[in-house]
Amino acid sequence: MGRTPSPVVRRMAKALAVLAVVVVLPAVVAGAVFGAGAEQGLVLGLLGGLLATTAAGPRAASAVAPVLVLGGVGVSAAAGTWAWVAVLGVLGVVVGALAARAAGSPLLEVGVVLCVVPAAESPVRLAVGLALGYALGVVAGAATGAGAQRLRMRDADARLVVALGALGGLAVGGGAAIGFAAGWDHAGWLPLTVLLIGQARLADLDRGRARIRARLLGTLVGLVVLVPVVVLVLPQAWHVAATIVLLGMALSEVRTHYWLSLAAGTAAVVLVGSGPVEETSGERLAAVVIAALVVGVASALIGWGARLRAAG
DSSP, rough: OOOOOOOOHHHHHHHHHHHIIIIHHHHHHHHHOOOHHHHHHHHHHHHHHHHHHHHHHHHHHHHHHHHHHHHHHHHHHTTOOOOOOHHHHHHHHHHHHHTTTTEEEEEHHHHHHHHOOOSSOOOHHHHHHHHHHHHHHHHHHHHHHTTOOOOEEEEHHHHHHHHHHHHHHHHHHHHHHHHHHHHTTTTTTTHHHHHHHHHHHOOOOSSSSSHHHHHHHHIIIIIIIIHHHHHHSSSSGGHHHHHHHHHHHHHTTTOOOHHHHHHHHHHHHHHHOOOOOOHHHHHHHHHHHHHHHHHHHHHHHEEEEEHHHHOO
């Protein structure tokens, strides 16, 4: 009798099988029918659906689908202008305010994807791709069991909602402004990294330290290790396959090795939404460092506010 595959291999095989049936085939069809604009939107929507379902379950993820579609069209239309910074700043306010009331809000994950939505020639094609991809992502997340956890609501007074909304707007909008003013080719990396690192603190205000460490480790491994390995080692023709494998890893390891799941998901988002790493590796590293500082300051302010509320 042959050896029984390990649990890791079985989880990975299941995730890849689901992605092949639910994602790859529809992506090919969408590209053939609607064109390249829809295909790119489909991939980004897929990432948003997977991340949101993993964070809060399929029902809560489905409820925020219009935010991704409408927000994606808005971000795309504003790309390359200061209006883009303003749109992401508003996104940060909404994400922060909602995080005060809901642990593991799917809007956090949707916001990550919105940071890398590019300018599109056809807003209609982009919207079709985002909507279809998001629906497929929710289905894939539910089919692999990655979306078993549910959105957790908590009590929060108005002051906390306002404070976290303001911090979210300043952190995300400020990150977008820094990247845009610096003239980075991919200015969205900085607000994206702020959300990736900071959402652990926002998603779990009571016990965020371990999650912050896991998210920081996962984000660093994804940005500094996995992305360069894929781009510098593998031929260009293999990049799509590598992204699919990373998505499978993100789905299969979310419950067992959270930091590895996050690293794979982070790398997949960056590979889909950016260009060659050898041209912009300095921007990626700067984004990680600046985002870590921004989140550190915001986290300290959250802790200070919590102590003031407890003392009062």
